[in-house]
Amino acid sequence: xxxxxxxxxxxxxxxxxxxxxxxxxxxxxxxxxxxxxxxxxxxxxxxxxxxxxxxxxxxxxxxxxxxxxxxxxxxxxxxxxxxxxxxxxxxxxxxxxxxxxxxxxxxxxxxxxxxxxxxxxxxxxxxxxxxxxxxxxxxxxxxxxxxxxxxxxxxxxxxxxxxxxxxxxxxxxxxxxxxxxxxxxxxxxxxxxxxxxxxxxxxxxxxxxxxxxxxxxxxxxxxxxxxxxxxxxxxxxxxxxxxxxxxxxxxxxxxxxxxxxxxxxxxxxxxxxxxxxxxxxxxxxxxxxxxxxxxxxxxxxxxxxxxxxxxxxxxxxxxxxxxxxxxxxxxxxxxxxxxxxxxxxxxxxxxxxxxxxxxxxxxxxxxxxxxxxxxxxxxxxxxxxxxxxxxxxxxxxxxxxxxxxxxxxxxxxxxxxxxxxxxxxxxxxxxxxxxxxxxxxxxxxxxxxxxxxxxxxxxxxxxxxxxxxxxxxxxxxxxxxxxxxxxxxxx
Numbered sequence: 001x002x003x004x005x006x007x008x009x010x011x012x013x014x015x016x017x018x019x020x021x022x023x024x025x026x027x028x029x030x031x032x033x034x035x036x037x038x039x040x041x042x043x044x045x046x047x048x049x050x051x052x053x054x055x056x057x058x059x060x061x062x063x064x065x066x067x068x069x070x071x072x073x074x075x076x077x078x079x080x081x082x083x084x085x086x087x088x089x090x091x092x093x094x095x096x097x098x099x100x101x102x103x104x105x106x107x108x109x110x111x112x113x114x115x116x117x118x119x120x121x122x123x124x125x126x127x128x129x130x131x132x133x134x135x136x137x138x139x140x141x142x143x144x145x146x147x148x149x150x151x152x153x154x155x156x157x158x159x160x161x162x163x164x165x166x167x168x169x170x171x172x173x174x175x176x177x178x179x180x181x182x183x184x185x186x187x188x189x190x191x192x193x194x195x196x197x198x199x200x201x202x203x204x205x206x207x208x209x210x211x212x213x214x215x216x217x218x219x220x221x222x223x224x225x226x227x228x229x230x231x232x233x234x235x236x237x238x239x240x241x242x243x244x245x246x247x248x249x250x251x252x253x254x255x256x257x258x259x260x261x262x263x264x265x266x267x268x269x270x271x272x273x274x275x276x277x278x279x280x281x282x283x284x285x286x287x288x289x290x291x292x293x294x295x296x297x298x299x300x301x302x303x304x305x306x307x308x309x310x311x312x313x314x315x316x317x318x319x320x321x322x323x324x325x326x327x328x329x330x331x332x333x334x335x336x337x338x339x340x341x342x343x344x345x346x347x348x349x350x351x352x353x354x355x356x357x358x359x360x361x362x363x364x365x366x367x368x369x370x371x372x373x374x375x376x377x378x379x380x381x382x383x384x385x386x387x388x389x390x391x392x393x394x395x396x397x398x399x400x401x402x403x404x405x406x407x408x409x410x411x412x413x414x415x416x417x418x419x420x421x422x423x424x425x426x427x428x429x430x431x432x433x434x435x436x437x438x439x440x441x442x443x444x445x446x447x448x449x450x451x452x453x454x455x456x457x458x459x460x461x462x463x464x465x466x467x468x469x470x471x472x473x474x475x476x477x478x479x480x481x482x483x484x485x486x487x488x489x490x491x
Contacts, residue, residue, distance in 0.1 A: 048390035160192035215243035220256035239278025261329035276483035277344025299404035335445035343367035343483035424454035
């Protein structure tokens with residue numbers, strides 16, 4: 001059986017529908033896995049061997065891949081791994097940018113660990129690179145970097161990998177790899193960092209640890225304004241379980257909406273500038289919290305699979321519905337802070353709320369990921385095969401998402417590319433804290449909320465300038481950004 005998933009990956013549970021995840025639809029059946037001619041009856045090892053895995057990938061992709069009729073026709077006997085076979089079949093979709101690493105082989109264990117919690121081993125910061133340097137843009141409050149004193153806006157100028165400090169320029173000149181600089185993904189790996197902030201240099205020795213970044217960056221805020229109710233501010237890093245059930249000491253989405261409701265907030269800023277997506281169930285609940293009163297019972301999103309399964313597309317059990325929750329409140333206007341790192345479930349939220357709430361985007365255009373992945377566990381398709389004998393899973397691009405008005409059209413072009421949204425250009429001002437009214441994106445959002453129009457700004461050209469700067473970066477500084485799977489800026 002398919003574990004029918006999310007908008008963009010991040011779930012290993014049955015897809016929850018019906019507003020807030022109170023009900024779930026049965027997953028569509030996995031296609032039968034053909035008997036492998038090359039295997040013999042030697043037991044579970046052959047049942048989960050590479051030839052069997054390739055048969056498994058063939059069966060699932062032929063039936064459920066979103067663009068199944070555009071896959072390459074290849075001889076599966078010529079491949080030494082299921083991933084290599086999958087890559088070959090999907091090459092036409094990869095080449096044109098529609099499936100940029102979204103479909104891949106994984107394990108159930110890895111998927112359940114990282115997809116729902118965002119857990120990883122590292123120092124706990126995210127960086128941004130330009131030709132002039134590497135800057136810290138986010139530090140996770142639960143991680144070792146935060147505890148050491150690393151903060152947003154610091155510039156990394158040198159690293160000691162074991163033989164004394166070397167500047168980034170020196171590391172680049174000797175062609176040091178990213179792993180050499182930042183170390184392998186292992187608990188206890190230590191690096192000494194030298195940072196500069198406001199003209200002052202500081203050094204920290206930090207050991208990698210296993211951490212789960214808090215879903216919300218800091219606490220939800222109220223930004224006061226004269227003569228009007230305050231503006232609510234919420235920064236959501238990722239649509240993971242911690243957004244609903246955080247660790248002690250951290251905030252949840254319901255904490256935020258309760259605060260806003262009690263303060264009679266009508267105007268809201270939701271910061272999604274680095275949010276690459278996550279669990280559909282979390283996005284579903286978030287939409288309930290924001291529009292469950294405004295649009296009760298109306299569809300918030302619809303899942304659409306390929307034309308081999310029309311019964312699935314027509315089944316309203318596969319739609320999300322707005323539902324009023326105890327903590328639901330009713331904002332009238334929402335300014336979403338966005339960037340090219342804003343993707344998938346983040347785009348779903350904006351697209352899904354647009355028919356019911358006045359929204360604007362502030363910052364830059366979004367990534368453009370309208371598709372989502374299902375997870376198929378191989379052992380479920382083979383009688384007598386257990387998970388412990390075959391911890392193999394396939395993440396496959398299998399559906400696209402539209403809003404309740406059947407509007408989508410943003411895959412590859414971003415939400416701004418649809419022509420349906422207002423985008424007020426603003427820079428990511430890393431030298432001011434998230435939620436600070438002086439931070440450029442927040443200030444632009446407040447300006448729009450105050451005047452109803454985008455302020456005049458020269459920041460519209462910033463994305464082009466930054467893209468030009470990144471083109472000159474050494475290889476270890478380059479960040480391959482694939483929503484919900486790889487973020488080269490995460491350390």
